Amino acid sequence: MLETQRLSPTFYQALQDDLRAELARHGLDAMLADDPQDVAYLTGFFHHPGERPVAVLLPLDGTTRLLLPELEHEHASAQRSAAELVAYPEFPGLRPQFSYLAPVTGRIGYAGSMSVDRLAQVTAAFPDATLVRTDLVTRSRFRKRPEEIALHAEAARITDLMLAAGRTLISDAVAAGGELPSESELADHITTVGTRTMYAEHADVVVVSPLAGGLVYAGPNSARPHALPSGYRLRPGDTFMLSLGCAVGGRFVEGERTFILGEPSADQRRYYEAVRQAQQVGGEALRPGVACSAANNRCLDVIRDAGLAEYLRHRQGHGIGLGMHEPPWLADGDDTPLEAGMVVSNEPGIYIPGHAGYRISDSMLITEDGARPFTAYPRCLDDVVIAL
Numbered sequence: 484m485l486e487t488q489r490l491s492p493t494f495y496q497a498l499q500d501d502l503r504a505e506l507a508r509h510g511l512d513a514m515l516a517d518d519p520q521d522v523a524y525l526t527g528f529f530h531h532p533g534e535r536p537v538a539v540l541l542p543l544d545g546t547t548r549l550l551l552p553e554l555e556h557e558h559a560s561a562q563r564s565a566a567e568l569v570a571y572p573e574f575p576g577l578r579p580q581f582s583y584l585a586p587v588t589g590r591i592g593y594a595g596s597m598s599v600d601r602l603a604q605v606t607a608a609f610p611d612a613t614l615v616r617t618d619l620v621t622r623s624r625f626r627k628r629p630e631e632i633a634l635h636a637e638a639a640r641i642t643d644l645m646l647a648a649g650r651t652l653i654s655d656a657v658a659a660g661g662e663l664p665s666e667s668e669l670a671d672h673i674t675t676v677g678t679r680t681m682y683a684e685h686a687d688v689v690v691v692s693p694l695a696g697g698l699v700y701a702g703p704n705s706a707r708p709h710a711l712p713s714g715y716r717l718r719p720g721d722t723f724m725l726s727l728g729c730a731v732g733g734r735f736v737e738g739e740r741t742f743i744l745g746e747p748s749a750d751q752r753r754y755y756e757a758v759r760q761a762q763q764v765g766g767e768a769l770r771p772g773v774a775c776s777a778a779n780n781r782c783l784d785v786i787r788d789a790g791l792a793e794y795l796r797h798r799q800g801h802g803i804g805l806g807m808h809e810p811p812w813l814a815d816g817d818d819t820p821l822e823a824g825m826v827v828s829n830e831p832g833i834y835i836p837g838h839a840g841y842r843i844s845d846s847m848l849i850t851e852d853g854a855r856p857f858t859a860y861p862r863c864l865d866d867v868v869i870a871l
Contacts, residue, residue: 485637487687488732494630495527495565498623499547505619506543512589513542514619515605518596520805521620522549523733528564529689530555535574536601539566540584550584581608592617624804625811626824627734631804632848634732635826639846639857641680641695641729642738646860648676649699649725650742653717653869663717663744669725670699670712677729689733693807697727697737705741705840708796708832719745719871722754722839728807735807737828738858739844745871747864754791754833755864758841761785761831762862765799765813769829769847769854775817782813782831791833800828803846825849829856 502525506514516525517538523529525539526549535552549566551559556570571580587609593602595616606614627635652672656663664672677695681688688694700710701723717723721744728737741758743751765782779799786795798814803826811819813827821827827849832842845856861867 485685485731488634488685488689489563489687490527490630490732492563492565494628495525498628499525499541499565502541502619502623503543505623506541506592509592509617509619510590511543511592511615511617511619513540513587514592514617515540516594516620517601518594520809521594521596521624524620524624524805526564526566528559528562528566529691529733530558536580536604538581538584540587548584550580552580579604579608581605585609587612589613590615592619594618594620621810624809625802625819626822627804627826627848628824631732631734632824632826634734635736635803635846635848635857638729638731638734638736639738639859641677641731642727642736642858643860644680645673645677645695645697645727645729646725646738646740649673649727650869653742653744657869657871665714665716666699666701666704666712666723667714669717670696673697673699673725673727677727681729681731685731689730691730691733693728693730695729697725697739699726700724700840702839703837706834706836706838708834708840708842717744720748722751722841724840724842726842726844730807733805735803735805736826736846736857737803737807737830737844738846738860739830739842740860740862740867741841741843742867742869743864744869747868750838752864753789754835754839754841755867757786757789757791758831758833758843759862759864760789762829762843762845765829765831766845766847766854766856769821769827769849771821771823771849771851773821775811775813775819775821776815778821779813779815782829786831786833794833794835796834797832800830800844802827821849823849823851826857827854829854
């Protein structure tokens with residue numbers, strides 16, 4: 484059993500110290516972060532965001548402070564948040580919430596994700612400060628520390644279990660000679676397997692959304708890359724997709740496989756093999772120093788060279804961490820060099836309207852000399868065909 488999904492105080496101390504070094508290097512006196520994922524990253528406080536501001540003020544010198552409503556004070560204490568808690572009574576209240584952090588002076592960094600309204604509140608509360616937009620926290624999140632990598636690996640193990648559970652549900656239905664499950668029934672079963680596994684085997688579960696589960700779509704519905712599960716019941720000959728993921732300690736992994744019910748047709752073989760080869764080439768392209776855009780092009784060129792460019796709908800992949808989707812982006816327009824410690828998805832796909840979609844995804848850890856998948860569910864055609 485995992486003793487706890489929560490990271491230690493020493494993890495947060497080292498992380499905050501490293502960010503302070505970056506603040507000094509960029510001539511900043513503090514960092515203010517209000518994105519819920521940034522708050523969790525910097526302090527270990529996970530919360531349900533709403534209208535009440537929650538923000539971290541990390542000064543170059545001094546104590547990290549976590550601004551939050553009084554109703555979250557006990558919650559943050561229970562999570563052993565790595566910051567001094569500064570609580571305000573309620574929202575909207577009789578006093579501006581950010582004034583509880585004042586006085587704040589100097590050059591204060593803030594992330595581009597801060598809303599215009601929130602930025603106006605901060606500006607009014609810190610009249611003697613100069614606010615500077617910066618991506619320092621975002622870039623700090625790019626490279627995962629060993630403790631985070633261990634959480635990603637455990638999330639991958641559970642994701643593989645969910646993929647296997649989805650296939651087993653269908654195989655059992657075929658063997659029993661009864662009706663096949665619907666997309667929604669598959670999704671419900673898979674989610675139950677993932678969440679029950681987590682609570683049975685982990686202590687102190689960090690609850691985020693989604694905790695475990697994902698998208699399930701079959702036949703023409705799977706030709707829409709982010710279609711939601713419906714009441715459609717699987718049929719012999721269908722192509723169907725399990726697009727699953729899981730978060731352990733707030734760190735996500737995704738694993739996606741495309742399956743075929745019965746003997747594949749020539750077209751199904753062609754479509755699947757094109758995506759499988761693209762995913763293999765895409766994984767081989769993920770190496771330190773390679774630009775994200777260059778890896779994306781190497782991956783998708785396999786599909787273009789196979790004459791299937793008209794069925795492309797999206798990039799090779801994206802970063803994964805405290806968000807299921809976060810930068811950097813394996814796409815045209817993002818020339819960020821890959822670095823050891825990054826976690827990205829490798830998920831080329833094609834989508835044939837009226838027929839089906841084909842996508843294979845693994846979460847990949849960039850290593851010193853290449854990349855390796857966290858998720859391990861088989862991806863060869865023979866492994867994803869379900870005999871009828």
